Structures are given as structure tokens and as C-alpha cells.
Amino acid sequence: MSDGEGPIRIGWIVDRLDLIGELLRDHVILTVLAVVIGLIISFGLALAIRGSPRLYGPIIGVSGTLYAIPSIALFSLLIPITGVSIVTAEIALVSYTLLILIRNIVEGLNGVPPEAIEAANGMGYTRTQRLLRVELPLALPVIVAGLRIATVTTVGLVTVTALIGLGGLGYLIVNLGILRGSSPFAATAIYTGVALAVALAVFADLSLLALQRALTPWARRRSA
Amino acid sequence: MEFLGEVVAWFANPETWSGRNGIPIRLWEHVSLAAAALAVGTLIALPLGLLIGHTGRGAVAVVSIANIGRAIPSLGWFGIVFVPALNLGLGLGFWPSVIALVPLAIPPIVTNTYTGLREVDRDLVEAARGMGMHEWQILRQLEIPVALPVILAGIRTSAVQVVATATLAAVIAGGTLGQLILVGINIGDEVQVFGAAVLVALLAIVTELSFAAIQRAATSPGLRDRGSAAELSV
Numbered sequence: 001m002s003d004g005e006g007p008i009r010i011g012w013i014v015d016r017l018d019l020i021g022e023l024l025r026d027h028v029i030l031t032v033l034a035v036v037i038g039l040i041i042s043f044g045l046a047l048a049i050r051g052s053p054r055l056y057g058p059i060i061g062v063s064g065t066l067y068a069i070p071s072i073a074l075f076s077l078l079i080p081i082t083g084v085s086i087v088t089a090e091i092a093l094v095s096y097t098l099l100i101l102i103r104n105i106v107e108g109l110n111g112v113p114p115e116a117i118e119a120a121n122g123m124g125y126t127r128t129q130r131l132l133r134v135e136l137p138l139a140l141p142v143i144v145a146g147l148r149i150a151t152v153t154t155v156g157l158v159t160v161t162a163l164i165g166l167g168g169l170g171y172l173i174v175n176l177g178i179l180r181g182s183s184p185f186a187a188t189a190i191y192t193g194v195a196l197a198v199a200l201a202v203f204a205d206l207s208l209l210a211l212q213r214a215l216t217p218w219a220r221r222r223s224a
Numbered sequence: 225m226e227f228l229g230e231v232v233a234w235f236a237n238p239e240t241w242s243g244r245n246g247i248p249i250r251l252w253e254h255v256s257l258a259a260a261a262l263a264v265g266t267l268i269a270l271p272l273g274l275l276i277g278h279t280g281r282g283a284v285a286v287v288s289i290a291n292i293g294r295a296i297p298s299l300g301w302f303g304i305v306f307v308p309a310l311n312l313g314l315g316l317g318f319w320p321s322v323i324a325l326v327p328l329a330i331p332p333i334v335t336n337t338y339t340g341l342r343e344v345d346r347d348l349v350e351a352a353r354g355m356g357m358h359e360w361q362i363l364r365q366l367e368i369p370v371a372l373p374v375i376l377a378g379i380r381t382s383a384v385q386v387v388a389t390a391t392l393a394a395v396i397a398g399g400t401l402g403q404l405i406l407v408g409i410n411i412g413d414e415v416q417v418f419g420a421a422v423l424v425a426l427l428a429i430v431t432e433l434s435f436a437a438i439q440r441a442a443t444s445p446g447l448r449d450r451g452s453a454a455e456l457s458v
Binding site (some may be wrong): 007041070072077079145165177 | 227291295296297298299300301302303304306307310382387388389390391392395396401402405406408409414418420421422424426429432447
């Protein structure tokens with residue numbers, strides 16, 4: 001491999017495969033944690049909204065405001081409270097998933113055809129059974145659509161955690177790239193970080209789509 | 225509580241408001257950078273969205289733009305712009321930062337303009353055509369007014385995103401309020417980090433509310449009831 005000319009130095013990447021692997025692993029962990037916690041919280045809030053629809057406005061208002069706060073600002077606001085830690089990163093990352101997830105879960109559940117609910121009632125399902133066996137499966141495509149957006153967004157936001165000294169692929173872009181602009185390897189580090197972040201986002205997006213297709217075979221048959 | 229007192233003291237300190245690292249200069253950098261990026265982004269995205277929305281051709285392009293825009297991290301754009309700006313000796317700062325922010329401004333405007341135009345009742349468009357209106361007249365007198373709330377919702381999403389992300393321009397010497405945050409992190413001054421973060425958050429919220437007000441004011445009274453439905457699609 002040519003290691004002398006050109007902006008991308010393959011040798012640099014090969015020498016640092018261990019580090020790059022670790023950063024990728026950190027990135028995946030930060031993302032998965034945020035999305036899973038976000039999904040659990042959003043699910044609880046969506047069920048609360050179903051119980052009393054008056055809550056929809058205030059809950060969407062608060063999560064919308066959180067969503068509007070820039071990521072680096074939210075990290076910074078949390079540092080005095082939780083320090084430079086994974087907790088700081090996760091509180092911020094989870095906050096950003098809420099708006100999209102809550103909205104899609106509520107919309108998905110509202111979109112369940114009344115006939116399906118009637119049928120479930122007629123079959124003597126309890127509310128929990130109806131939720132788990134009828135409403136959730138039918139709402140799944142809309143919920144997964146939100147999950148995909150939240151996941152891809154989170155993958156991007158995790159790169160920003162490098163600015164507050166946490167890991168992730170942002171370390172390649174910022175610490176080994178921009179902050180070492182004079183180094184001949186800066187471009188390699190930046191492009192590697194960006195390419196891996198994009199690849200991770202695309203991979204996560206397609207995996208969730210495949211999962212949704214596998215879980216809702218009837219939707220596939222209908223569209224075919 | 226003690227910490228919040230220090231933050232208040234930081235805001236009250238005249239030094240915080242003067243000089244190169246004073247709030248007024250950094251705020252001005254922030255707003256002018258965001259405004260430039262939003263203006264350039266709108267100039268590119270609006271005609272594109274109008275074209276695709278009016279002709280109905282190129283819907284695949286809209287989806288692709290939206291997906292690519294989401295997959296590339298905002299910090300990544302600064303890295304992508306950083307390399308050529310440095311290697312070609314173009315220097316860092318304002319213009320490279322504008323270029324890094326423009327790709328963030330484009331997708332919401334293209335998507336919403338396209339969606340807004342497509343939601344215009346096709347029968348109305350046919351009727352306008354039957355009345356002998358030119359394509360340009362249909363666009364200007366029918367499609368744009370009806371789609372305006374949705375188009376403005378897209379510009380609002382872009383504006384908030386650009387204002388938020390302009391904070392990151394500090395990493396490529398673009399200044400902005402992000403500079404106060406980064407310097408604060410580097411020297412371990414949590415008070416300055418917190419104070420600057422409050423300003424950034426306020427700026428983002430003010431942007432959101434201002435554009436929401438513009439959107440409401442620009443919505444034709446006959447369409448106002450549909451405003452909430454349009455926002456949902458964003």
C-alpha cells in the first residue's frame with residue numbers, strides 16, 4: 001500500500017486497528033444504551049398519554065424543548081452535575097431520542113384500526129393482552145420508523161461526545177484529526193471516523209428495517 | 225447553589241461582555257454564521273424542492289437527500305471541510321464553517337417543500353391549468369401559498385439545526401458561542417462552560433419560537449386549522 005502520497009494513509013489505519021476497533025465498540029455501546037433507555041422511557045410516557053391524552057401537549061412540549069438544545073450545550077450543562085462521564089453523555093443522548101420515539105409510538109398506537117380493537121375486545125382480551133398481541137404488532141412499522149430515525153441521529157450525536165473527552169468515533173475526527181491539523185495523518189483520521197460513523201448509521205438503519213420486516217410478515221405480504 | 229451563584233457572577237462580570245472572547249462578539253459570530261448558512265442552504269434547497277414538488281419527478285432524490293443528510297454526523301461535516309480548507313490554504317473560520325453547515329440546512333427544506341407541494345389538491349392544480357394558468361402562475365399563486373406553512377416549517381427545522389450546530393464551528397476556528405464552551409472545557413472553567421451553554425440553549429429556543437411565530441403569521445387564515453397537521457409531518 002502506498003503510504004507516502006495521497007490524503008489517505010492506509011498504513012496509519014492498519015497500525016491502529018485495535019484503537020479504531022475500541023472506538024467503534026464505545027460508539028456502539030453509547031448508541032445502544034441511549035436508544036434502549038430512550039425507548040423504555042418513551043414507551044412509558046406514551047402509555048401514560050394513552051391513559052390521559054391531556055398529557056400529550058406538555059410531554060411533547062418538554063421533549064421538544066430538550067430536542068432544541070444543542071448537543072454540546074446539553075453536555076456542558078450537565079458537566080457540573082454529573083461530571084465528564086458516560087452518565088452525562090447518556091442523559092443528553094437519551095433526551096434527544098424522546099421527541100421522535102414518543103411521537104411515533106403514540107401515532108402508531110392511534111393508527112390501529114378500531115375494528116382490530118373491537119375484535120380483540122370481542123375475543124375477551126384483557127387490556128394488556130390487547131396491547132401486546134394486537135395493538136403493538138399493528139403499530140410496529142410506525143414505531144420502528146421512529147426508532148430508525150432516533151438511532152441514526154444518535155450515532156451522529158455520539159461523535160460530539162469526543163468534545164467533552166468521551167470516546168466514540170468522534171475521537172478520530174476531533175482529537176486525532178482536527179486538533180492535529182498539521183499532522184500528515186489528520187485527513188486519514190477524519191475520513192476514517194466519518195466513514196465508520198456513516199457505515200454504522202446505515203448498518204443500524206438497515207438492521208432495524210430487516211427486524212421490522214421479520215416481525216411483521218403480514219405487512220410484507222400486503223405490500224407485495 | 226454555590227455553583228449557580230458563580231454562574232450569575234460570571235454573567236455580571238463586565239469582562240464576560242468585552243473583548244475578543246466577550247459574549248457580544250461570539251454571539252454575533254454565531255448568529256451571522258447561522259444566518260449565512262441558512263441563507264445559502266435555502267437558496268439551494270428551496271428551488272430544488274419547488275422543482276421536484278411541482279413536477280412530481282425526483283421523489284427518490286428527496287428521500288436520498290434526507291437519508292444521507294441524517295447519516296453523516298454534523299461534526300463530520302466540519303472534519304470533511306477542514307481537510308481541503310487546510311490543504312488548499314484557504315484558511316479556516318467563517319466560510320469553511322458556512323460550507324460545513326449548509327448540508328445540514330438543505331434536507332429539511334427540500335423534504336418539506338416537496339411534501340408541501342405534493343399535498344396540494346391535484347384537482348385544484350388541474351382546475352388552474354384548465355383556467356389557462358401557466359405552470360409558473362400555478363406555482364406562485366396556488367401551490368406556494370397553500371404549501372407555505374409546511375415550507376416554513378422546514379426552514380424552521382433547518383434554522384434550529386444550523387443555530388445548534390454552529391456551536392461546533394469553534395473546532396475549525398469559526399468562533400461562535402461554542403468557542404466559549406471549548407475554551408472553558410480546555411481550561412477546566414465549568415462556570416464559563418455552563419454560562420455559555422445556557423446562552424446557546426436560549427439562542428436555539430429563541431430561534432425556534434421566532435420561526436414558529438413567522439410560520440403562524442404567514443399562514444393564510446383559511447389554512448390555519450391545518451397548521452398543526454402540517455407540523456406533524458415534519
